[in-house]
Amino acid sequence: MTATTTLGSAPATAPPPRADLATRVRRRAVWALVVAIGVAALVALALSTNAPDQALDPDDVGPSGGRALVEALRDHGVTVQVVRSADELVDADPGAGTTVVVGNPTYLGADSTDALREATSGADRLVLVAPTAEQLAGLDLPLTSSDLGAEVTVTAGCRSTVARPDDTAALVDTRFVPVSRGSGARATLCFALPNPRGDDKAPPEDFGFGAALATVPAGATHPEVVAVGVGSAFTNRFVGQESHAGLAIRALGHSPRLVWYQPGIGDLASVDGTGQSAWPEWLTPAAVILGTAVVVLAFVRGRRMGALVTEPLPVVVRAVETTESRGRIYRRARDRGRAAAVLRLGTTERLARRLALSPHAAEAVQAAAAAASGMPPTQVAALLAGPPPTTDTELHALANALADLEERVRTS
Structure with missing residues (x-):
């Protein structure tokens, strides 16, 4: 008797080779585009992100470093440390005969500002390069500041311990405006900034728009403080232009000893957890955008996944052909264990139907088959649930033994 079966879980024909090739090419092109966009984004972020701790670094010989100024100070007999x-600053014990300069306040947090105020209370002078308004308030100075970043030539127009009336500077990073704060001492302003909306004929001593340099006299809790808004002028690239070198030497070479404090990223931390974050502000939205893009991409690429849909084949395949084809596949794969498991499962199901038992009750089927065939129960159990064969000869012998067992039960 010939049995027939219908295979309905797979398409009848494979897609044409050309269509399959086009699908693979499109898939690879999509992934290549995604990788290229990701690499381009990382490169753009890397190029647009400056290393703030390198600006005016005393050991940096690059254009934005301060090594040239350090060497000039040493040539003038100043000992530079x-x-x-903040801990190293406290250990340096900057007392009398010492000037302290904060070269780059980007990493100067609230707690580090307090440590700076306490550590420098007995020093000769404190020089702040481009301090923020929060740092000036933390030091209780009668000044506030804002970023400017202008390439404009300004003249001192004043006389102080740092500036001369005819000194000029060509780069202004920060502007200072006096406020009422602290002991009430007034700051001396130099390098008046031109008001972009004001009168071009305003006198040089008109500080209505603020100043690029301010000097606060010594008070009960702080030494003389010099707030410098022309920090870029002190870098290796620009220190030799205009009056930049003279300003830098007079500001930082006031004492025989100079402690150059370059805050590290650890100085951002705050004991109460309210300090500034070490991560740039754009990192969180960038992470959200990239995460959303990944989710959308996964959804788009996985939209075709779903439950399998069965459909009838346009042809009917004889059961014996299907069985022979599977056998050839098992033989080619040399998967004797899988072939033996299929043979045993088929024998167990047929014996269960013959003996009116459930095929899931393996032990009951084995006992009933042993009783019906007259074979020892251990031999029947070894045939139906023994170890998998390791050679083709053992697999062939197992198939014959299973067929013999079925024949014995059928004829009993």
Whole structure:
């Protein structure tokens, strides 16, 4: 008797080779585009992100470093000591005969500002390069500041311990405006900034729009403070232009000893957790955008996944052909264990139907088959649930033994 079966879980024909090739090419092109966009984004972020701790670094010989100024100070007989944390600043003990300069306040947090105020209370002078308004308030100075970043030539127009009336500077990073704060001492302003909306004929001593340099006299809790808004002028690239070198030497070479405090990223931390974040502000929205893009891409690429849909084949395949084809596949794969498991499962199901038992009750089927065939129960159990064969000869012998067992039960 010939049995027939219908295969309905797979398409009748494979897609044409050309269509399959086009699908693979499109898939690879999509992934290549995604990788290229990701690499381009990382490169753009890397190029647009400056290393703030390198600006006016005393050991940096690059254009934005301050090594040239350090060497000039040493040539003038000043001993320069570099510290890179608030703890090192405290250990340096900057007392009388010492000037302290904060070269880059980007990493100067609230707690580090307090440590700076306490550590420098007995120093000769404190020089702040481009301090923020929060740092000036933390030091209780009668000044506030804002970023400017202008390439404009300004003249001192004043006389102080740092500036001369005819000194000029060509780069202004920060502007200072006096406020009422602290002991009430007034700051001396130099390098008046031109008001972009004001009168071009305003006198040089008109500080209505603020100043690029301010000097606060010594008070009960702080030494003389010099707030410098022309920090870029002190870098290796520009220190030799205009009056930049003279300003830098007079500001930082006031004492025989200079402690150059370059805050590290650890100085951002705050004991109460309210300090500034070490991560740039754009990192969180960038992470959200990239995460959303990944989710959308996964959804788009996985939209075709779903439940399998069965459909009838346009042809009917004889059962014996299907069985022979599967056998050839098992033989080619040399998967004797899988072939033996299929043979045993088929024998167990047929014996269960013959003996009116459930095919899931394996032990009951084995016992009933042993009783019906007259074979020892251990031999029947070894045939139906023994170890898998390791050679083709053992697999052939197992198939014959299973067929013999079925024949014995059928004829009993």
